[in-house]
Amino acid sequence: MTRSVLGVRLRAARECKGLSQVDAAAEIGVSQSTMSQWERGVKAPGSDYWESLSRLYDVHLVDLLDEVIELRSPAEKAIDDDPDLTREQKDALLAAYGVFRKKDSLGLSRSMARSRASQLK
Structure with missing residues (x-):
């Protein structure tokens, strides 16, 4: 993805939240000129x-970075697209789903994943 495409997505996400560049920049701890450079594709x-931008705009990173979108499974997409879930619930479900997919490589049991997901209900 080019910086200009990313910039357009960042600007659209900010505008969808009704934030000015000044307000968004202050929220994540950068200057307004830095935010402007990101949105114009200069930098x-x-x-x-990334995590700060994702949380501020309430947008999952895969929605900003299109190369990652193709890597989502149908289950991950369904979780992300569910309008009844909060961002925290979606993150917990995605983390639990990742544990099930990579259960042995992470060294976590399924019961641990269920416990973590139930804590965020």
């Missing part, structure tokens, strides 16, 4: 800002 945000 891309560093990886340390």
Whole structure:
């Protein structure tokens, strides 16, 4: 993805939340000029800002980064697209789903995943 495409997506996400560049920049701890550079495609945000942007705009990173979208399974897409779930619930379900898919590589049991998901209900 080019920086300009990413910039358009960042601007659209900000505008959907009704935030100005100044307000959004203040929320994540950057200057308004940095936010402007990201949205114009002059620069891309560093990886340390992705989680902040995702939470601020209430948008999952896969919705900003199209290369990742193709990697989502139908179950992950269904969780992300469910309008009745909060972002916290979606993240917990996606984490639990990831544990089931990679149960042995993470060294976590299914009961641990269920316990974590039930804590966020």
